[in-house]
Amino acid sequence: MKTHTESEENYIKALYHLGGEQPVSNGDLAQRIGAKGSSVTQAVKRLGQKDLVNVVPYKGVQLTPQGIRLAKSILRKHRLWETFLVDKLGFGWDEVHPLAEQLEHIQSEELVDRMFQFLGSPKHDPHGDPIPERDGQMPPVLGQPIGAFTAGVEIRIVRVEDAGSEFFDQLDTMNINLGNTYKIRAISAFDSSVELGSSTGSFWLSQSMCANIYAIQS
Amino acid sequence: MKTHTESEENYIKALYHLGGEQPVSNGDLAQRIGAKGSSVTQAVKRLGQKDLVNVVPYKGVQLTPQGIRLAKSILRKHRLWETFLVDKLGFGWDEVHPLAEQLEHIQSEELVDRMFQFLGSPKHDPHGDPIPERDGQMPPVLGQPIGAFTAGVEIRIVRVEDAGSEFFDQLDTMNINLGNTYKIRAISAFDSSVELGSSTGSFWLSQSMCANIYAIQS
DNA sequence: AATAATTTTTAGCTTTGCCTAAAATAAAAA
DNA sequence: TTTTTATTTTAGGCAAAGCTAAAAATTATT
Ligand SMILES: [Mn+2]
Ligand SMILES: [Mn+2]
Ligand SMILES: [Mn+2]
Ligand SMILES: [Mn+2]
Numbered sequence: 001m002k003t004h005t006e007s008e009e010n011y012i013k014a015l016y017h018l019g020g021e022q023p024v025s026n027g028d029l030a031q032r033i034g035a036k037g038s039s040v041t042q043a044v045k046r047l048g049q050k051d052l053v054n055v056v057p058y059k060g061v062q063l064t065p066q067g068i069r070l071a072k073s074i075l076r077k078h079r080l081w082e083t084f085l086v087d088k089l090g091f092g093w094d095e096v097h098p099l100a101e102q103l104e105h106i107q108s109e110e111l112v113d114r115m116f117q118f119l120g121s122p123k124h125d126p127h128g129d130p131i132p133e134r135d136g137q138m139p140p141v142l143g144q145p146i147g148a149f150t151a152g153v154e155i156r157i158v159r160v161e162d163a164g165s166e167f168f169d170q171l172d173t174m175n176i177n178l179g180n181t182y183k184i185r186a187i188s189a190f191d192s193s194v195e196l197g198s199s200t201g202s203f204w205l206s207q208s209m210c211a212n213i214y215a216i217q218s
Numbered sequence: 219m220k221t222h223t224e225s226e227e228n229y230i231k232a233l234y235h236l237g238g239e240q241p242v243s244n245g246d247l248a249q250r251i252g253a254k255g256s257s258v259t260q261a262v263k264r265l266g267q268k269d270l271v272n273v274v275p276y277k278g279v280q281l282t283p284q285g286i287r288l289a290k291s292i293l294r295k296h297r298l299w300e301t302f303l304v305d306k307l308g309f310g311w312d313e314v315h316p317l318a319e320q321l322e323h324i325q326s327e328e329l330v331d332r333m334f335q336f337l338g339s340p341k342h343d344p345h346g347d348p349i350p351e352r353d354g355q356m357p358p359v360l361g362q363p364i365g366a367f368t369a370g371v372e373i374r375i376v377r378v379e380d381a382g383s384e385f386f387d388q389l390d391t392m393n394i395n396l397g398n399t400y401k402i403r404a405i406s407a408f409d410s411s412v413e414l415g416s417s418t419g420s421f422w423l424s425q426s427m428c429a430n431i432y433a434i435q436s
Numbered sequence: 437a438a439t440a441a442t443t444t445t446t447a448g449c450t451t452t453g454c455c456t457a458a459a460a461t462a463a464a465a466a
Numbered sequence: 467t468t469t470t471t472a473t474t475t476t477a478g479g480c481a482a483a484g485c486t487a488a489a490a491a492t493t494a495t496t
Contacts, residue, residue: 461475
């Protein structure tokens with residue numbers, strides 16, 4: 001398997017994030033990467049020559065099977081590193097993403113395999129996102145938005161969206177963590193906010209918060 | 219503290235390796251980096267503009283105090299990562315160097331500090347090389363070449379030179395590891411090879427092997 | 437001290453990856 | 467179906483980091 005530049009890998013990752021296996025527009029990609037459209041046009045041309053993407057001018061860019069494989073391998077590394085940073089080094093789950101963006105580019109199959117073992121073959125990262133397997137298979141994407149449940153149900157938080165540092169701060173101040181269990185006490189018909197109850201009391205969660213927090217019944 | 223490219227950091231590291239605080243010739247640097255002299259001339263000019271080195275044309279390049287600080291911080295990371303890979307992930311001490319050359323460029327003070335803690339505040343890496351402290355202080359460089367001892371003395375292996383994979387293979391087949399203790403049985407007046415004795419028997423070590431293995435009396 | 441050999445620098449080119457401004461194309465509105 | 471607007475591509479530049487070949491400076495040898 002050839003070796004790629006960091007920039008190339010970031011484009012592949014962005015494409016996977018935005019479109020998965022579907023085509024992505026030049027503009028969306030430019031926005032995500034944080035570069036101008038003209039730069040993106042050239043970049044994807046280079047990726048096309050390496051058979052990582054198919055480019056249809058004026059129409060969009062789409063990952064090839066090769067590109068998808070690469071995207072998943074980068075995502076696997078990213079999420080394994082996040083898991084390492086949180087589980088082993090004691091970082092907060094809100095701090096690890098930027099660091100993982102560096103570490104995801106380290107090239108060594110052996111390292112990834114050993115890290116995977118060292119971490120106990122995890123299926124999900126500290127935010128509850130699935131860690132792609134060695135062969136590209138994806139573990140299930142866990143949970144539904146909290147607002148999707150009905151009053152009276154017992155739920156467990158299993159995943160949160162990466163919705164920025166303010167979101168994580170809010171989770172922190174409200175003491176909400178993966179694994180926490182609550183009872184859905186009520187759902188407001190007015191603004192869709194949700195009242196959650198735990199052993200220590202109960203509190204209301206805004207619709208915006210709920211939309212980024214995923215849970216399963218349990 | 220500003221951020222540097224991988225290439226810049228590799229130049230700084232090479233300069234520190236070759237000359238420490240002393241000036242280094244263009245040719246030596248070129249050889250070490252694996253680039254042509256003309257490329258090196260330009261590269262050090264760039265480093266000069268960032269006050270990481272002082273360049274005297276036709277004479278040589280020398281790290282500034284800033285450059286030395288950077289060199290040590292990279293070396294610290296390199297050796298901490300090697301320690302992590304061997305102690306925590308179970309890599310062999312002969313496999314970790316190339317990986318550490320990638321990992322040493324990851325930028326995060328916080329990560330380094332936490333890793334240092336996680337590893338138990340190590341003073342030396344898996345090859346016995348000193349790990350620079352946070353403030354730039356260097357732990358002692360351990361040991362003397364095995365040939366420097368006299369017959370009858372008890373020694374413990376504390377450090378090995380990075381003398382290539384064949385050297386490590388030889389150490390491996392002879393079962394020589396850091397921490398092993400031996401008695402110096404004899405030193406050949408003919409070829410300076412050394413006879414070492416342990417509980418399991420005794421064997422001869424060539425002068426070339428001895429020159430790359432360091433020990434202390436004990 | 438003069439010449440020869442070695443080392444270093446300069447000059448000119450290449451690729452990656454980004455930029456701005458202008459031209460071309462596609463999509464939306466009239 | 468034109469015309470206007472938005473998106474995308476082309477054209478032309480720039481900096482980092484490498485290269486080769488030629489010129490200049492230093493070092494070594496007669
Ligand atoms: Mn992340
Ligand atoms: Mn990245
Ligand atoms: Mn090393
Ligand atoms: Mn390196």
